[in-house]
Amino acid sequence: MEYRLRLAKRMLFNKKGSLIGAVLAVTIGILVIHVNFVIFQGLFDAIVRDISNYRNGDILVTDEADYIDKSDVALANWFERIPYVQGATPRLSSSAEINMTKNGKLIEETRVPVVGVDPIRDVKASTAHETIAEGTYVINRNSVVLGNNVARDLGGAQVGDSLKMLIVDRYGEDQIRRFTVAGIAKSPGGQGLDYSVVMHIDTLRDMMSRSGESGSFMVKLNDPSKAFEVKEFFLAAFPNDDFIAETIEESAEEQLAGFRSGIAMINLIGYFGMMSSAFAIVTIQMMLVNGKTREIGVMRSIGAKRKDILVIFIFQGMIIGAIGAGVGTAAGLGYTIYAKETKMSFMDSIPLEVNYDWEKIIQTALMSFSLAIIASLYPSYRATKLLPVEAMRTV
Amino acid sequence: MGENQVKALDNASFSIEKGEFVLIVGSSGSGKSTLLNMIGLLDRPSSGKVFIDGTDTTKLNDNQISSFRNKKLGFIFQFSNLLTDLTVLENVLLPRQIGGTNSSAEQEARELLKSVGLESQINKRANKISGGQAQRAAIARGLINRPSIVLADEPTGNLDSVTSELIVQLMKSMAKKLNQTFVVVTHDRQHFGDVDKIITIKDGQAFEGDQTSNMEIIA
Numbered sequence: 001m002e003y004r005l006r007l008a009k010r011m012l013f014n015k016k017g018s019l020i021g022a023v024l025a026v027t028i029g030i031l032v033i034h035v036n037f038v039i040f041q042g043l044f045d046a047i048v049r050d051i052s053n054y055r056n057g058d059i060l061v062t063d064e065a066d067y068i069d070k071s072d073v074a075l076a077n078w079f080e081r082i083p084y085v086q087g088a089t090p091r092l093s094s095s096a097e098i099n100m101t102k103n104g105k106l107i108e109e110t111r112v113p114v115v116g117v118d119p120i121r122d123v124k125a126s127t128a129h130e131t132i133a134e135g136t137y138v139i140n141r142n143s144v145v146l147g148n149n150v151a152r153d154l155g156g157a158q159v160g161d162s163l164k165m166l167i168v169d170r171y172g173e174d175q176i177r178r179f180t181v182a183g184i185a186k187s188p189g190g191q192g193l194d195y196s197v198v199m200h201i202d203t204l205r206d207m208m209s210r211s212g213e214s215g216s217f218m219v220k221l222n223d224p225s226k227a228f229e230v231k232e233f234f235l236a237a238f239p240n241d242d243f244i245a246e247t248i249e250e251s252a253e254e255q256l257a258g259f260r261s262g263i264a265m266i267n268l269i270g271y272f273g274m275m276s277s278a279f280a281i282v283t284i285q286m287m288l289v290n291g292k293t294r295e296i297g298v299m300r301s302i303g304a305k306r307k308d309i310l311v312i313f314i315f316q317g318m319i320i321g322a323i324g325a326g327v328g329t330a331a332g333l334g335y336t337i338y339a340k341e342t343k344m345s346f347m348d349s350i351p352l353e354v355n356y357d358w359e360k361i362i363q364t365a366l367m368s369f370s371l372a373i374i375a376s377l378y379p380s381y382r383a384t385k386l387l388p389v390e391a392m393r394t395v
Numbered sequence: 396m397g398e399n400q401v402k403a404l405d406n407a408s409f410s411i412e413k414g415e416f417v418l419i420v421g422s423s424g425s426g427k428s429t430l431l432n433m434i435g436l437l438d439r440p441s442s443g444k445v446f447i448d449g450t451d452t453t454k455l456n457d458n459q460i461s462s463f464r465n466k467k468l469g470f471i472f473q474f475s476n477l478l479t480d481l482t483v484l485e486n487v488l489l490p491r492q493i494g495g496t497n498s499s500a501e502q503e504a505r506e507l508l509k510s511v512g513l514e515s516q517i518n519k520r521a522n523k524i525s526g527g528q529a530q531r532a533a534i535a536r537g538l539i540n541r542p543s544i545v546l547a548d549e550p551t552g553n554l555d556s557v558t559s560e561l562i563v564q565l566m567k568s569m570a571k572k573l574n575q576t577f578v579v580v581t582h583d584r585q586h587f588g589d590v591d592k593i594i595t596i597k598d599g600q601a602f603e604g605d606q607t608s609n610m611e612i613i614a
Contacts, residue, residue: 003485003488003489003492003493006481006485007478007480007481010480010481011480014479014480294476295478295479295480298472298476298478299478299489299493300461301435301437301464301470302464302465302470302489302490302493302536303461303462303464303465303466303490303493303494304461304465304493305457305458305461305462306457306458306461308493388437389432389437389438
């Protein structure tokens, strides 16, 4: 082994306290970045996931004229012949006033969001049906699913209860119908249809006097990376319509923009944490240099050049960086695996969407390794400035 | 206010032939170690020149001085100054490795350690051997590059009288065996017996011959 590397290693490993301190500094720096990434990027991705799963799909099609008048069967069939498409389903939205008598008491809720779904197609394009905590998803035109929060506001509405809904149609007329509660929807973190009422899209069309129309088309892909390709293909296929097609990033941009800058700031704080670990390395290595003054003097007196001394202490920085990056990355990955396997969430909120971003993992490890080397430059330089005769006098 | 200039050495002029065993003696503070540091290129004279093997060492730059120290000079210090992070063998090998020539180095180091009686200690950490053993290892380290001069600064200053005697005999035998020049700074004049040359430093000036008899020696 190269003698300078051997000396660097021995000097470092014989000062276990300093080695552990320096490695811990690098490890914690990396861990902070991994934890930040898992929590904040995980939260961001979870929100994107839920918006995509419950509301927008991977591609959301709307119309400049507010409503799509093209046949939903035709549109769904068009999408579903593309191999990348898992399912496509129409959605229609409105708001309603709900009356319900519970325990002899009349409870009224106004401006409750209503979502009309095609129960057959919706299960292919959305996971909203998986959020049914009690009962079933929309089964017929006279049944509705209440979001958990709506059911609570209605005095604890339950499956089988009867309620009356009023929706104002396109002509300003009140349309009133009675429905049976088929199910209660409750999604993890409340990002689903917990604040809405879900009903059959044809019933909602009838009540809104919008026969055959849809508010949007939700397209779910089995390969979300093809979203842009499919979107462009769709727009090119219907050049004479006024369709608007947006990928999830585009359709959810308004909701996510603030969050995105928040993540950037959190990442910045993580990198500042890494910088502070570099300062810890400088301090620890200065202590190592001060503790090895005699050895430096001896080496210089038997012929070591300043460059050799510099290399020895830079090797120490590399060893600290390599071990720290290894331990830190292992700890960070351990935390990431734990978060992913346990579907980590905080205070029963939205479960994090944890992904392994290998590029970021490698980038973080390399950055901390480089920082450890950079941090060792000043102590190494100081070591080269020791004059052998002065160093020997410290004996 | 002016600074008081102290001349540690003044008008110290002498020459040493190859293979000579030279003692530098003098009272404490007389400038013996300063003289040794000048010869060892650890210190530079403010004026004057130091020639070793015909090279004016005062004209060398820092890198050249390091190479010169490595190839032409060997050092034995009072406290042996082995690197405690290395084994005895690694300490002896170090000057050779610094010089960048490794072929047959380990074999030579083992032979040297054998000749100083440390063959059973070669793989021990330097801080796990006795003071006398450490000083013997330091002698081997000083000799590994077959330097022009081995400089020893109070090599027995930290040892008991029996061990001191052994170290002196070892140095003298190695000097004879290898025709190696030794320059030894010492207070223990009596331990060394007959040597080729004695240089006495008195008030910063060098005199050939032992002139310590009429000086107060502070050990």
